[in-house]
Amino acid sequence: KAGVTQTPRYLIKTRGQQVTLSCSPISGHRSVSWYQQTPGQGLQFLFEYFSETQRNKGNFPGRFSGRQFSNSRSEMNVSTLELGDSALYLCASSGGSSYNEQFFGPGTRLTVL
Amino acid sequence: TQLLEQSPQFLSIQEGENLTVYCNSSSVFSSLQWYRQEPGEGPVLLVTVVTGGEVKKLKRLTFQFGDARKDSSLHITAAQPGDTGLYLCAGQTGGATNKLIFGTGTLLAVQP
Numbered sequence: 261k262a263g264v265t266q267t268p269r270y271l272i273k274t275r276g277q278q279v280t281l282s283c284s285p286i287s288g289h290r291s292v293s294w295y296q297q298t299p300g301q302g303l304q305f306l307f308e309y310f311s312e313t314q315r316n317k318g319n320f321p322g323r324f325s326g327r328q329f330s331n332s333r334s335e336m337n338v339s340t341l342e343l344g345d346s347a348l349y350l351c352a353s354s355g356g357s358s359y360n361e362q363f364f365g366p367g368t369r370l371t372v373l
Numbered sequence: 374t375q376l377l378e379q380s381p382q383f384l385s386i387q388e389g390e391n392l393t394v395y396c397n398s399s400s401v402f403s404s405l406q407w408y409r410q411e412p413g414e415g416p417v418l419l420v421t422v423v424t425g426g427e428v429k430k431l432k433r434l435t436f437q438f439g440d441a442r443k444d445s446s447l448h449i450t451a452a453q454p455g456d457t458g459l460y461l462c463a464g465q466t467g468g469a470t471n472k473l474i475f476g477t478g479t480l481l482a483v484q485p
Contacts, residue, residue, distance in 0.1 A: 264415070293473075295475075302475060302476070302477050302478055303416075303461060303475040303478070304475075305472060305473065305474075305475075308472075316470055316471075316472055350415050350416075352415070359404045359406065359421045359423065359465055360465055360471055360472075360473055361406060361418055361421060362406075362408075362416075362418065362463075362473065363418070364408075364415025364416050364417070365415050366413065366414050366415050367414075367415050
C-alpha cells in the first residue's frame with residue numbers, strides 16, 4: 261500500500277497570505293488528522309476529519325481550517341499567515357483501529373517571511 | 374488540559390550504551406503509543422500498549438505502560454546509530470473525543 265502523501269513538501273509565503281496544503285491518506289483510511297510541529301511547542305493537534313466531517317478540533321484560531329473530500333483526501337487552509345505559523349505541518353491517516361494509530365506523511369515545511 | 378511530559382528532552386550517547394526515556398502524565402490514558410521521527414520525515418509508529426503494567430519488546434526496544442496507565446517508559450539496549458531520532462509518546466484519551474495527546478519529545482543522538 262502506498263503511504264500518506266503530502267503536497268507540497270516545502271512552501272515559502274509572506275505574512276498576510278493564505279496557503280492550502282494537501283494530503284492523500286492510505287487507501288481505505290477514512291480518518292485524516294492534521295498536526296503542527298514546531299521546536300518550541302512540539303506536535304500539536306489541529307483537527308481530524310472522518311467521512312467528510314470534522315470529528316475533533318484542537319485549540320487553534322479560526323484562521324486554520326480544513327476539509328475532507330469524498331475520496332478521503334484532505335486539505336488544510338491557513339489564512340492571513342503570521343510569522344508564528346512557520347512549522348512542519350503533518351497529516352496522518354488512521355484505518356479505524358480502536359487505538360487511533362496514526363500513519364504520518366512526510367509533512368509540508370511552511371516558512372512565513 | 375492533558376499533558377505528557379517526556380524526559381530527558383535531549384540525550385547524546387555512545388553506540389552500545391543503554392538508555393531509558395520516560396513519558397509521564399497526571400491523566401489516565403486508554404492506550405499509549407510510541408513513535409520515532411527521523412529528520413525530514415513524519416513520525417512512525419513503533420508500538421501501542423494498552424493494559425496497565427503491559428511490557429512489549431521490539432528487538433532491542435522495551436516498552437512499558439505504567440500500572441495506573443498514566444506513564445510509560447522506553448528502554449533501548451545497546452543503542453546503535455540507527456536508533457537516532459526524535460521519540461514521541463502519545464496518549465489516547467478515549468471517550469467521546471478519543472484524541473491523541475503527544476508528548477514533548479526526546480531527541481536521541483547515538484554516536485558511533
